[in-house]
Amino acid sequence: MTALKYAGMDDTDSEDELPPGWEERSTKDGWVYYANHEEMKTQWEHPKTGKKKRCAGALPYGWEQETDDKGQIFYSDHINKRTTYFDPRQAFTIEDMQVKPKRYDGNTTxxxxxxxxxxxxxxxxxxxxxxxxxxxxxxxxxxxxxxxxxxxxxxxxxxxxxxxxxxxxxxxxxxxxxxxxxxxxxxxxxxxxxxxxxxxxxxxxxxxxxxxxxxxxxxxxxxxxxxxxxxxxxxxxxxxxxxxxxxxxxxxxxxxxxxxxxxxxxxxxxxxxxxxxxxxxxxxxxxxxxxxxxxxxxxxxxxxxxxxxxxxxxxxxxxxxxxxxxxxxxxxxxxxxxxxxxxxxxxxxxxxxxxxxxxxxxxxxxxxxxxxxxx
Missing domain, CATH: 3.40.50.720 (NAD(P)-binding Rossmann-like Domain)
Incomplete structure (x- = not known):
């Protein structure tokens, strides 16, 4: 079976695994977005699955959300004395299966x-x-x-x-x-x-x-x-x-x-x-x-x-x-x-x-x- 490609990108072992050059980040309110370092752009949808995700719940015990001098959010693990730009809550994200939000109008019931x-x-x-x-x-x-x-x-x-x-x-x-x-x-x-x-x-x-x-x-x-x-x-x-x-x-x-x-x-x-x-x-x-x-x-x-x-x-x-x-x-x-x-x-x-x-x-x-x- 021919491997599925997405927009010319190389396939990876897992459907949810990001293609090379992509990074997963999150906003202050928990919405996950994806940064493409090669093309210098960001988007809400996963570059392969088209899904949107939002982090669920509060930060784990000992973690704190901070902002660097460029305005980018990072996370401090005070117990293990380390920092990361990866939201630790992303292990418990909620998927939005629709790429586009629902559209309503005056005829909607x-x-x-x-x-x-x-x-x-x-x-x-x-x-x-x-x-x-x-x-x-x-x-x-x-x-x-x-x-x-x-x-x-x-x-x-x-x-x-x-x-x-x-x-x-x-x-x-x-x-x-x-x-x-x-x-x-x-x-x-x-x-x-x-x-x-x-x-x-x-x-x-x-x-x-x-x-x-x-x-x-x-x-x-x-x-x-x-x-x-x-x-x-x-x-x-x-x-x-x-x-x-x-x-x-x-x-x-x-x-x-x-x-x-x-x-x-x-x-x-x-x-x-x-x-x-x-x-x-x-x-x-x-x-x-x-x-x-x-x-x-x-x-x-x-x-x-x-x-x-x-x-x-x-x-x-x-x-x-x-x-x-x-x-x-x-x-x-x-x-x-x-x-x-x-x-x-x-x-x-x-x-x-x-x-x-x-x-x-x-x-x-x-x-x-x-x-x-x-x-």
Missing amino acids: ALEVLHDCDLSDKVVVITGANSGIGESQNSITPAASPFVLMTYSQGSVIALSKPLHILVCNAAVCTQPWNLTEDGLETTFQICHLGHFYLVELLQDVLRHSAPARVVVVSSESHRFTDLVDSCGKVELKLLSPPQKEYWSMLAYNRAKLCNILFSNELHRRMSPHGVTCNALHPGNMMYTSIHRSWWLMTLLFTFARPFTKSMQQGAATTVYCAVAPELEGIGGMYFNNCFRCLPSPQAQDPTAAASLWELSERLIQERSTPTQVL
Whole structure:
């Protein structure tokens, strides 16, 4: 049998053995890459098998990762008093059999994203999963341990005394008539943002102890059509919870969705050092869910648009992608649309506005704090 050659290189005894002139190295976060010293180039795929690999677990006892004066990572074995550029964890690498990452778009369904994804040992919390996109998310995670939470008032938010690996902040309302919650705040703002903020505040210790964990915040492209800050860059409460005479339901929704992204970014900044990441997303335009049920005109518009918009399965795809995609492990502070990263509005990227919203939300919670129920 003729020996298999790869790009004109000489064959070696083992499929995984590197051809002459190649060296295996790893990045700081454990991804393995290959250096070709003859051609002075690097690549992620093994030059013979086309596989990608990532180092698993922590460094062995006595080893330390360091960086030389050229910025290249090397490893010190303090027990045996030696150094090497070879990652000692590479004896326990995880192979990625696909040379190219999966590609998704607006037609991708949640089930396609979940293909070959094992959630059997995961605990997932989804808010607003009683209808619409949230119901679709809940129905496609039967292998996980799901919990459905409503966030209409602070008194209804609960904390969990068990591990939590994925938290999906999905609950939302739109085109609501002006109304105040029992906490004295405008309904859209409290359901879409403050309830989720309070929920995360209650669960932050659980999330840290369950790390690696992910928080996924469902926002909307409508966040681009509003602003929240004054001339000093501070978020104004009167814009989020206005008096009735200054209220417009769609503007309230847009502002709440902008809050979602600011909250997601600040949450990631605060929690990522503890192994908890957060991303925000847009599920799709004018999908026919119960979110528009409070206004007959909006229901009519959504009905006309229904043949041209995503299905519930397609609408849930980006949420599920942010929750389970292996390539997003340890990565956050981003905004996704159609399972693809994109930039949100300039104000949504403003760290000063994000910090201001966080401070305001904390104050509103403290002023209305009530005892919580622990399951």
